[in-house]
Amino acid sequence: MRVISLASGSKGNVYLVQAGEDAILIDCGLNYKTLSSRLGTATNRDATLSSRLGTATNGDATLLSRLSGILLTHSHDDHTQGLKVFLKHHPEVPIFANAMTAETVIHDCQLDEESFVCFENGQPFELGPFSVKAFSIPHDTSDPVGYLISVPRPASGEQPSEATQPKAAGNSLTYFHATDVGTPLDSIGDQLAEADLATLESNHDPVMLHNSGRPPSVIQRIYGPRGHLANDQAANLVRRFASPRLKKLALAHLSGACNTPHLAETEMRAALREMNRTDIVLKVFAQDEIVEL
Ligand SMILES: [Zn+2]
Numbered sequence: 148m149r150v151i152s153l154a155s156g157s158k159g160n161v162y163l164v165q166a167g168e169d170a171i172l173i174d175c176g177l178n179y180k181t182l183s184s185r186l187g188t189a190t191n192r193d194a195t196l197s198s199r200l201g202t203a204t205n206g207d208a209t210l211l212s213r214l215s216g217i218l219l220t221h222s223h224d225d226h227t228q229g230l231k232v233f234l235k236h237h238p239e240v241p242i243f244a245n246a247m248t249a250e251t252v253i254h255d256c257q258l259d260e261e262s263f264v265c266f267e268n269g270q271p272f273e274l275g276p277f278s279v280k281a282f283s284i285p286h287d288t289s290d291p292v293g294y295l296i297s298v299p300r301p302a303s304g305e306q307p308s309e310a311t312q313p314k315a316a317g318n319s320l321t322y323f324h325a326t327d328v329g330t331p332l333d334s335i336g337d338q339l340a341e342a343d344l345a346t347l348e349s350n351h352d353p354v355m356l357h358n359s360g361r362p363p364s365v366i367q368r369i370y371g372p373r374g375h376l377a378n379d380q381a382a383n384l385v386r387r388f389a390s391p392r393l394k395k396l397a398l399a400h401l402s403g404a405c406n407t408p409h410l411a412e413t414e415m416r417a418a419l420r421e422m423n424r425t426d427i428v429l430k431v432f433a434q435d436e437i438v439e440l
Pocket residue numbers: 156157160223225226326327400
């Protein structure tokens with residue numbers, strides 16, 4: 148399973164999750180042109196992905212139409228603003244969301260109900276080779292979620308590096324995805340403990356946020372229990388809950404004004420050192436760069 152961020156941050160979020168010939172997107176917060184072009188670039192960089200999903204010569208559209216679906220985390224613009232035009236081009240691709248998110252997005256983006264497949268938080272469902280389970284996260288919109296996405300673990304002969312996985316990892320490879328997290332709840336940590344790969348929000352540095360000159364109401368919203376996760380909160384969540392399974396970690400949804408990749412990475416690296424887990428591959432996702440976990 149591979150995870151590639153096509154955009155991560157308050158101006159737009161799209162994440163590609165791919166296994167073999169199948170791929171899904173998490174969120175659709177890029178306009179169609181940018182989404183097609185970044186997906187084309189991401190797949191052109193990698194001949195394997197490109198040949199599996201359709202050549203990307205003009206294959207961006209082919210690739211988009213072959214998606215098994217788009218999973219929505221919540222209704223905010225930076226996660227949904229590309230949906231309307233995307234569905235004009237690819238009405239056959241189903242959009243997955245819980246009922247409250249679907250209702251809000253259908254209303255706000257003026258979409259057809261028929262495009263949506265609703266799930267219940269906590270109830271796993273199958274999507275191609277992916278087993279998907281949404282879990283609740285606190286954020287200031289209706290019923291926001293993160294995801295655990297599992298695929299069968301490749302046979303050890305195929306990927307020798309996986310052969311040394313601890314027994315607890317079982318027969319599946321599991322990806323944890325949580326952005327826009329107001330409070331680092333233990334229930335979210337419990338999901339993180341299941342993960343072999345993880346994307347976790349590391350939104351802001353609290354000092355930069357408080358000195359940002361933004362209106363107090365905006366600072367309170369971001370800092371508050373239904374806002375965004377600070378660097379130290381993300382590091383603490385990993386410190387407390389990451390299990391020996393975790394091999395790769397990406398920091399996501401960094402604030403452009405109230406954080407820097409260096410600060411976020413430094414905070415998390417300190418946690419990984421304390422945990423004796425400097426073996427974990429650490430990446431920082433960006434607003435305008437394609438980054439593979
Ligand atoms: Zn967001």
